[in-house]
Amino acid sequence: MPRPKKCRRVEGVPRARSFKPQGIPMRDLEEIYLSLDGFEALRLVDVEGVDLESAAQRMGVSRHTVGRVLAEARRTVARAVVEGLALTVWEGDAAVRRVVAEQEKSGEGPMKIAISSQGPGLESRVDARFGRAAGFVVVDLATMAVEYLDNGASQVAAHGAGIQAADRVARMGVGAVLTGVVGPKAFAALQQAGIQIFEGVQGGTVADAVERFRAGALTPAAAPSGGGR
CATH class of the missing domain: 3.30.420.130 (Dinitrogenase iron-molybdenum cofactor biosynthesis domain)
Known part of the structure; x- marks a missing residue:
């Protein structure tokens, strides 16, 4: 029996959920999905510049988990850019809990x-x-x-x-x-x-x-x- 996925905290929210190459209709593109926890890992580490330990604490998971999620998110974004794919931020079946800083x-x-x-x-x-x-x-x-x-x-x-x-x-x-x-x-x-x-x-x-x-x-x-x- 698979282990239940630990809930990941997400503070950031995407301003846009989908991205695509200019000039090509969405229906003509292959679509690739970036998980919401992957989006959060990218936001914390690559945008805010926090280290993996701090990112792990803020997401409520282990440092190893953040590293794995971050690596997969980077591969997803890279594929979208290199191969000209449509990219969609998708929560899917991930156990994610959104939080508001002040709350x-x-x-x-x-x-x-x-x-x-x-x-x-x-x-x-x-x-x-x-x-x-x-x-x-x-x-x-x-x-x-x-x-x-x-x-x-x-x-x-x-x-x-x-x-x-x-x-x-x-x-x-x-x-x-x-x-x-x-x-x-x-x-x-x-x-x-x-x-x-x-x-x-x-x-x-x-x-x-x-x-x-x-x-x-x-x-x-x-x-x-x-x-x-």
Whole structure:
């Protein structure tokens, strides 16, 4: 009977799941798969530059296991580049547990966050406004599932745009909001709903904001910094 696979912790999440040679349709390509734990090993060792011992501790496995997973991941990526294959990051049947840095430290924290956005996806730019943002990208940090909450009604509202937007994101069950500026009334409404507020998040993509939050690089606001947005 085979030994059960030990659960591997994964802190990083791919911004894209598939890669392919330019100009060739996906249907015409042979596809090769990079495991999610292989992706994590590459991220830790080859991108962050940590040693195998540290990577093993962060993934919750042995140094030998990390070395084996890393070697296989490197071969997979090399084959995709050399042979012109489509590469897909795939969880498959691996026993993987995703974690969020702040939750791992404290044992608690919001599992869903809303980012004010100019568009519906992770690649969209963060909208610096809260109340009159085009919409909100809602990310489940446990699964990285993405939903989009349109905020068009608040954009055209004569009054109370911030409060309306706060009510919409609260109904999505989020624990934190990442945005540029929140007005006093919207700030109070979010606080009353038990939602943490992170202001000054602007100038990048939604994916950038999510990664900053996961890394613990953002500080919750204690008071509103904006006007009636």
